Amino acid sequence: MSRQARERQRHRRPPQWRRLLRLASVLITGAAVAQELRKPAAQRTWHGMVAGYVPYDFRRPTLARYRSRMWAPEDPRLFPPQAYGVGWTLNVGRLLRVLLDAR
Numbered sequence: 272m273s274r275q276a277r278e279r280q281r282h283r284r285p286p287q288w289r290r291l292l293r294l295a296s297v298l299i300t301g302a303a304v305a306q307e308l309r310k311p312a313a314q315r316t317w318h319g320m321v322a323g324y325v326p327y328d329f330r331r332p333t334l335a336r337y338r339s340r341m342w343a344p345e346d347p348r349l350f351p352p353q354a355y356g357v358g359w360t361l362n363v364g365r366l367l368r369v370l371l372d373a374r
Contacts, residue, residue: 300357303327326352326359344368 284290302321307329318328328336332355339346340354344364353360 296357299325300327303329303357321357325357327357328353328355330355 285293299321303319303325306319306321307315307317317330318326320326337354340351340360341362342364343351343362344367346362346365349362349365349369350359351362352358
């Protein structure tokens with residue numbers, strides 16, 4: 272591969288879907304922060320749902336919360352809310368239980 276081809280490839284724009292996903296992530300995060308800042312300071316919990324659907328949690332992360340979200344085979348959800356941030360995470364414990372039970 273020529274040097275010019277490598278330079279073009281490195282400076283290529285990301286695909287349209289990736290840019291839209293990034294924009295949606297920024298907008299949802301902004302909406303979550305704005306939702307919390309609209310509340311009086313004493314009522315801010317820094318965790319909840321944006322538009323009643325997308326979960327967010329901006330509290331200081333703890334090992335117990337990570338464990339309860341990412342390794343909870345007894346939790347029926349495969350995609351529980353993130354331990355920190357916006358959206359969902361994969362419950363690896365549940366995934367392994369489902370895969371092992373399917374055998």
